[in-house]
Amino acid sequence: MNTLLDISQVGMQFPTPNGPFTALRDINLKIRQGEFVSLIGHSGCGKSTVLNIVAGLHQASSGGVILDGREVTEPGPERAVVFQNHSLLPWLTAYENVELAVSQVFGRKMSRSAIREWIDHNLELVHMAHAAHKRPGEISGGMKQRVGIARALAMQPKVLLMDEPFGALDALTRAHMQDSLMEIQADLKNTVIMITHDVDEAVLLSDRIVMMTNGPAATIGEVLDVELERPRHRLDLAGDSHYNHYRARVLKFLHERHDKVGADPALGRAAVAPGESARACTRDTGEVVDAA
Amino acid sequence: MTSSTLTSGKILNWRLPRADGGLLLRTAALLALPATGILVFLLLWSVSARNIDTSLGTFPGPVAVWEQFGALYSEHQRSREKEAAFYERQRERNARRVAEDPGYEPKIRDYTGKETFIDQIRTSLVTVMSGFLLAALIAVPLGIAIGLSPALNAACNPIIQVFKPVSPLAWLPLVTMVVSALYATPDPMIAKSFINSMITVTLCCLWPMVINTAVGVASIDRDLLNVSKVLRLPALKHVRRIVLPASVPMIFTGMRLSLGVAWMVLIAAEMLAQNPGLGKFVWDEFQNGSSDSLARIMAAVLVIGFIGFLLDRCMLQLQRFFSWDKEITTH
Numbered sequence: 001m002n003t004l005l006d007i008s009q010v011g012m013q014f015p016t017p018n019g020p021f022t023a024l025r026d027i028n029l030k031i032r033q034g035e036f037v038s039l040i041g042h043s044g045c046g047k048s049t050v051l052n053i054v055a056g057l058h059q060a061s062s063g064g065v066i067l068d069g070r071e072v073t074e075p076g077p078e079r080a081v082v083f084q085n086h087s088l089l090p091w092l093t094a095y096e097n098v099e100l101a102v103s104q105v106f107g108r109k110m111s112r113s114a115i116r117e118w119i120d121h122n123l124e125l126v127h128m129a130h131a132a133h134k135r136p137g138e139i140s141g142g143m144k145q146r147v148g149i150a151r152a153l154a155m156q157p158k159v160l161l162m163d164e165p166f167g168a169l170d171a172l173t174r175a176h177m178q179d180s181l182m183e184i185q186a187d188l189k190n191t192v193i194m195i196t197h198d199v200d201e202a203v204l205l206s207d208r209i210v211m212m213t214n215g216p217a218a219t220i221g222e223v224l225d226v227e228l229e230r231p232r233h234r235l236d237l238a239g240d241s242h243y244n245h246y247r248a249r250v251l252k253f254l255h256e257r258h259d260k261v262g263a264d265p266a267l268g269r270a271a272v273a274p275g276e277s278a279r280a281c282t283r284d285t286g287e288v289v290d291a292a
Numbered sequence: 293m294t295s296s297t298l299t300s301g302k303i304l305n306w307r308l309p310r311a312d313g314g315l316l317l318r319t320a321a322l323l324a325l326p327a328t329g330i331l332v333f334l335l336l337w338s339v340s341a342r343n344i345d346t347s348l349g350t351f352p353g354p355v356a357v358w359e360q361f362g363a364l365y366s367e368h369q370r371s372r373e374k375e376a377a378f379y380e381r382q383r384e385r386n387a388r389r390v391a392e393d394p395g396y397e398p399k400i401r402d403y404t405g406k407e408t409f410i411d412q413i414r415t416s417l418v419t420v421m422s423g424f425l426l427a428a429l430i431a432v433p434l435g436i437a438i439g440l441s442p443a444l445n446a447a448c449n450p451i452i453q454v455f456k457p458v459s460p461l462a463w464l465p466l467v468t469m470v471v472s473a474l475y476a477t478p479d480p481m482i483a484k485s486f487i488n489s490m491i492t493v494t495l496c497c498l499w500p501m502v503i504n505t506a507v508g509v510a511s512i513d514r515d516l517l518n519v520s521k522v523l524r525l526p527a528l529k530h531v532r533r534i535v536l537p538a539s540v541p542m543i544f545t546g547m548r549l550s551l552g553v554a555w556m557v558l559i560a561a562e563m564l565a566q567n568p569g570l571g572k573f574v575w576d577e578f579q580n581g582s583s584d585s586l587a588r589i590m591a592a593v594l595v596i597g598f599i600g601f602l603l604d605r606c607m608l609q610l611q612r613f614f615s616w617d618k619e620i621t622t623h
């Protein structure tokens with residue numbers, strides 16, 4: 001299959017009061033049509049920066065991104081983003097949130113009734129049709145995230161970019177969302193880049209896992225091809241030796257890398273901000289769900 | 293079966309009045325404290341009023357003020373009757389003249405009685421709302437522009453900071469002079485005094501709205517702005533669909549502040565410039581210096597305060613109605 005997205009020699013420096021801060025260097029990644037790629041790495045290593053460069057929300061200091069033969073210079077709906085905290089417009093209902101995107105992207109090409117159908121279809125895809133006329137303030141975190149995904153899918157992007165889409169959800173909801181996402185993915189065969197802190201999530205969903213080294217000047221440390229057959233089921237995979245092998249590889253990478261920033265190897269967890277980074281290493285969430 | 297139904301019926305019968313009693317008690321408690329506060333205030337007022345002797349007699353207590361409310365209202369009614377009678381007489385006179393001489397063109401003169409207290413209240417309300425609306429028409433677009441553009445913000449900030457603390461009394465002479473220079477029609481549709489008061493109000497209540505709107509716009513969640521960028525919303529749609537609704541809560545906070553400022557400013561401006569309105573009423577009574585004057589001024593003070601309170605409540609209701617962010621609007 002052909003390369004759809006080509007990230008080549010991307011580097012990023014942020015200007016700070018104490019001189020420029022090099023966040024990323026030498027990021028090279030080719031992504032094929034229909035591929036599901038996860039970015040995993042410790043907090044602050046620069047995952048969001050990579051995603052934002054692909055989205056066009058940041059400009060790379062060096063190198064560039066080519067999507068479908070064209071260089072990325074600004075944000076656009078063909079690179080839809082699902083943000084970590086849903087970022088729905090709080091004054092619009094779920095339906096209207098999706099509508100804003102659909103009418104902006106397809107407003108000229110689709111008739112009114114086609115637009116309405118398309119919005120309904122996408123809300124159904126994420127099982128949110130029943131709450132289409134509720135506002136973000138009236139629905140749960142998982143539901144908001146579903147609407148955010150529906151909004152992104154409805155734009156029919158060439159690449160779907162997801163920045164920790166399930167990071168703010170509880171374990172059970174997250175497992176549901178992962179299953180939903182796999183179903184949708186099996187259907188639509190989108191090209192996806194997803195950032196995650198969750199090793200199980202990465203192995204379960206991805207075709208490839210891109211592991212990033214710690215910052216500053218983070219880059220891609222290792223790329224792991226996940227050749228598990230689809231459809232994948234979390235319960236079956238729990239005892240699967242390949243699955244556990246992949247999982248161990250990612251865990252090993254994360255532990256070795258973060259030893260460098262002074263974590264306690266005996267504890268096997270990051271000595272960084274507990275909420276976010278610990279998730280990458282302590283794999284309780286996945287196991288709780290598996291056991292359930 | 294029957295017995296159980298009976299029991300539950302009994303329980304219900306027993307419980308309902310008790311629950312009601314609880315509700316009543318709670319409502320009573322809710323009302324009791326403010327009522328006590330008001331009573332204590334009235335008591336302190338009447339006791340201390342008795343001990344203050346002014347050149348216009350003792351300071352009016354609550355009872356004297358209450359009587360003046362009645363007096364002011366009946367004056368208003370009498371004035372209305374006079375006005376009706378005046379127009380009636382004019383009509384009759386004109387009808388008679390036309391009957392005598394069919395070529396006669398009837399003249400209609402306006403009634404020119406003294407404004408009553410109620411008229412002054414109405415004038416003040418109209419003036420404050422006009423000045424406030426004019427300010428909002430300027431301030432909201434300006435605030436949005438400033439909030440969107442850091443460059444414009446840097447350019448406007450010094451001006452806003454300097455003009456914000458200026459008292460209306462300083463503006464008033466300038467406004468009066470400029471209005472008489474620019475608005476020099478012989479028979480003006482709108483009274484000059486009204487325009488003076490209105491513009492003074494506008495100048496003073498512009499700034500809180502500009503500042504709050506600008507802050508609201510500048511502090512919109514980055515993610516929401518990114519959504520707009522990813523969708524490539526055109527500039528106008530971006531403002532209409534994202535920026536404006538996102539900053540509505542802050543805009544209304546600014547409006548509430550502004551309306552409060554506007555009402556205070558207006559009374560002062562009317563007093564100083566003798567423009568019609570409640571301020572003028574207070575000033576006239578002060579100049580008048582009759583034995584009732586202080587009580588009438590006190591009545592005006594209470595009315596001014598009460599209207600200010602009502603205006604604020606109205607803004608709060610509007611804010612609640614238009615805001616998607618229901619949490620910030622509780623007080």
Ligand SMILES: Nc1ncnc2c1ncn2[C@@H]1O[C@H](COP(=O)(O)OP(=O)(O)OP(=O)(O)O)[C@@H](O)[C@H]1O
Nearest residue numbers: 014021023042043044045046047048049050215276
């Ligand atoms: N606008 C900015 N200015 C300066 N430094 C920045 C800026 N944005 C990000 N950085 C720095 O770049 C590094 C990478 O940030 P980034 O947000 O990409 O990390 P991340 O991997 O997404 O972290 P997390 O997992 O916590 O979301 C961090 O050290 C951060 O402090």
Ligand SMILES: [Mg+2]
Nearest residue numbers: 047048049163
């Ligand atoms: Mg991030």
